[in-house]
Amino acid sequence: MELAVAQDQHAYLVERCREGDVMSFKKLYELYAKAMFNTSLRIVNNRTEAEDVLQESFIDAFHHIDSFESKSSFGAWLKQIVVNKSINHLKKKRIDLVEIENAEMNNRAEAAEDEEKDMQWQVERVREAITRLPVGYRTVLSLYLLEGYDHEEIAQILDVAESTTRTQYIRAKQKLLTILKRGA
Structure with a gap:
């Protein structure tokens, strides 16, 4: 029951963000920032870089909030953005994976x-x-x-x-x- 209420609240906040409500942006950030920071930190392994990735991820998410289709939760959608941003950050640093036999x-x-x-x-x-x-x-x-x-x-x-x-x-x-x- 609590999960459904939380999902409804998050859906409401997403709708308010689509309408440009700044306080809803802030609330979504507060709800997800810590978890998304930890996700990025586990990938980039640097607190400062993880903070940068987090900020870039939220900026992208809020700029493209209209593309969020509610097929998954907002958190899952945002996590995918964070993971992709983290990976791209590593790629920019020219880190390559090597194949072995x-x-x-x-x-x-x-x-x-x-x-x-x-x-x-x-x-x-x-x-x-x-x-x-x-x-x-x-x-x-x-x-x-x-x-x-x-x-x-x-x-x-x-x-x-x-x-x-x-x-x-x-x-x-x-x-x-x-x-x-x-x-x-």
Whole structure:
């Protein structure tokens, strides 16, 4: 029941934004800013850059609010904008994902999964270790594990082959395990 009320309130605020109501812009910003900042921070791994991405995302969202069709929630629509802006920010910094051979990774992935099952790590320690990953690894790992995208969606977002995202994910897990074993 509370979810339906919140969705109705958000739909009302979106309608008011379409009419140019500044207070509705402010309320939507307040409702979503923290979550969207965290989404961007997990991808770009820099607070200042995440703040910039957040601001650019809200500006774009408010400038294109008429294109929001209510097929999904406003939050999902905004999150897609934030993810795309974050990825584009990384691309501007000329960060490229590299493809590797899948055959070599299959054996290493199985070993990494066995090791992963045996370990219990504290959340904060893992978060800190994630920030130490190379950008490509961190991006794919964050989109897959933390944002809930599948490899096909990540491949579309990053404009790379699906096999590349799978490889980057496997490598990211291995690198993360290495960092954690060394004492993050």
